[in-house]
Structure formats: C-alpha cells, structure tokens
Amino acid sequence: MSNENKSIHDFDFDLICEYFSSLERQGPGSPEATLKALSFIDNLSNDSRIIDLGCGTGGQTMTLAQHTPGQFIGMDIFPKFIELFNLNAKNKGLTERVTGVVGSMEEVPFPEEEFDLIWSEGAIYNIGYVRGLNEWRKFLKWGGYIAVTEVSWFTETRPDEINQFWLDAYPQIDTIPNKINQLQKAGYLPVASFVLPENCWTDNFYAPQVEAQKIFLQKHKGNKTAEELVANEQHEAKLYSQYKEYYGYVFYIGKKI
Secondary structure (H helix, E strand, C coil), X not given: CCHHHCCHHHCCHHHHXXXXXXXXXXXXXXXXXXXXXXXXXXXXXXXXXXXXXXXXXCHHHHHHHHHCCCEEEEXXXXXXXXXXXXXXXXXXXXXXXXXEEXXXXXXXXXXXXXXXXXXXXXXXXXXXXXXXXXHHHHHEEEEEEEEEEEEEECCCCCCHHHHHHHHHHCCCCEEHHHHHHHHHHCCEEEEEEEECCCHHHHHHHHHHHHHHHHHHHHHCCCCHHHHHHHHHHHHHHXXXXXXXXXXXXXEEEEEEC
8 A cells, every 4th residue: 555545544543643633523524414414313302312433522422412402422432532522511511411431433332222323423434334333233222313424435436546545545435325225234224315515524624634734743843654644634635626526425324223
C-alpha cells in the first residue's frame, strides 16, 4: 500500500486522537443530517436507552439529546474523546441524561436487549458494517432502531483511482442497494436511507481541518508520522473534491424485527 493510500488505522493512535480531538466533528456529518435520521425513529420516551457507538467528542450525541428524550451513553475507545464528550455534556447542561464511557464497539459491555436505539455516525467501518449490524443487534430491544452512516458507492462503476483508494481503505464499501440488503439480512426492517449532503464533508469536516493541520504540524515539526497523517487527510480531501459524484456517506436506519 502506498503512503497516499494509507488507512487512518495505519497511524499512531495517540497522534490520531490528538489530531481529531481538535475538531468539532471526527467525520462527515451535520446537525441537520442527524435530525433527519432521528425523524424516522418512533416511540422514544424519557425511559428510552440510547447508545452512540464510536461517539468521538459527541457532536451528534449532543444534538440527539437536545431533540429527543431518553438516557444517552456515548462510547469511544479514545479516553481523550470521552473526556471532551463529558465536558461537552456538562457545558450544554446534559449531564443528567448524557454520559460518556471508554469502551470498544467490538466488545460492547452492556446486557442484551438493553437499548431502544443504537447510533453510530462515521464509525461502524471500524468493526465493519456487516459485522456491526449483526453483533450489535442483540443489544437492541425488539422493535428498537439502529441508525448508522456508512461510506457507499453512488454508481456501479467509477474511475480506477478512487475505486482502488477505497478498496484499500475499506474493502466493505458497496452500493446503496447492497448496503440496504445487508441491513435486511442482519435482521432489520430497512426504514430509511439518505445520502449526506456535500457540505457534511466540505464545510463540516474538511474545511475545519485546514487550520487544525497548521497547528498540528507546528507542534510536531519534524515528526514524519505526523506529517504523513496530515498528508493522508489532505489527499483524502482532494480525492473527495475530484470524485464526490461517485461516493459519500449514507445514513441507514433499520428496525429490529
């Protein structure tokens, strides 16, 4: 694999955490997209239990908590993210309903049928879409919902450069109809799916990185790994600008049946 086609997982975890903790969002998205996905989910109450897996610093979790009742848990493998998550909850007056915990989505430390809603924006790829859908299902109550964003192809064919980049980075990338079929095969009723708008990538994810990259590189001047991490993110942003008509994030919402 060339340096240009490195996955984020090829870099030092501490550097990854430091880099992305400086950003409000750790992946493409927006409050509007979060709320649109939420609009397809019924029957949440004050007693509902909701978990955001791979929550990052919790931008989307706070949006959810401000617009729907229930008790929220955000879980992420990076302690720094959870520290910032809990600080965000405190600053927004949500600590009675929103708690961040350190943990891995590969070993969710909760009882089966614990949750009414499982949320995961820009994170299920860490375990793999199919594996995540299947393994997380047991943690949902009957009739509970799952809502995830997943990178997906918009077309059946695409240029070799972007095709190879994503096959190297995430071999499970697939077309929207195939992703919906995988959702159904995992034991969910497909409720809705929609493509995240372009601004979720450009304005909310890539643009904020420009200034963050300058600060990060200045702090780690001469650190080859830090420089490669920034170069990787810049390359990904360039590819998105060039090939955005071929792929993007899609919200998939399913109901456990």
